[in-house]
Amino acid sequence: MPKKTCQLIINSGNDYVIAVKDNQPKLHRHIQRIAVQNKATSRYIQTEKTRNRLTTTTVEVFHDLNGIDPSWLGVKSLIRVERTGTRAGKPYHEVVCYISSLIHTAQEFARGIRGHWSIENCLHWVKDVVFKEDDSKIRKGNAPANLSILRAIALNILRRNGHTSITIAQRFLSNDIDKILAFVG
Incomplete structure (x- = not known):
């Protein structure tokens, strides 16, 4: 930075x-x-x-x-x-x-740093590994940022609807437009 x-x-x-x-x-x-x-x-x-x-x-x-x-x-x-x-x-x-x-004390910094890693594990890791964000071939203009926002929205919708495993949620919802629309309806 x-x-x-x-x-x-x-x-x-x-x-x-x-x-x-x-x-x-x-x-x-x-x-x-x-x-x-x-x-x-x-x-x-x-x-x-x-x-x-x-x-x-x-x-x-x-x-x-x-x-x-x-x-x-x-x-x-x-x-x-x-x-x-x-x-x-x-x-x-x-x-x-x-x-x-x-x-701060070392314990306070440890708690804050650990908290950051929980964000990393819950959001960025899922976007990178499950949604394969890093493998995306879309690189021009605002498209990468826009798709990243859409992935975050999808992740939040799945979590809000009780899905703790995003991989299992993807499998459950794959190719079933009615199930997907039920989440946002």
Whole structure:
């Protein structure tokens, strides 16, 4: 996310928690360095077993902003999230860094970041995997955005009508215009 976006968010009176990825290599390396050299202001560790996964998540918050480019407007916290565990018996390890205009505890940031992933899993994953949005060949003009909106509307209609599995709902409704129209009637 560009620095200008941070400025727009702050200037509009809002706050942000933004993932720092490889497209911001200097900032990403700096947060990693801060995490190694300094003691976290706040730390939260959670172990969770769900389905075939065992995950330990460590969230650390740092307030040492020395070396952060001042054009990252509003930065008050650096957050490092480390996840280790097993998925289907295979080990994995990932580290994700964030910047934020908020000052919270590691537990509060963990709750917010986790909440974001539930949105990702409930909306974006379904649109990408079930509705195959990423495979769409439609790329010109407003058509991709318009189709994305239609997919979101369809998803909301299905969920509002009690369908928790969108794949099963698709199979149930396939080629039955009367069932489909009953949802919107």
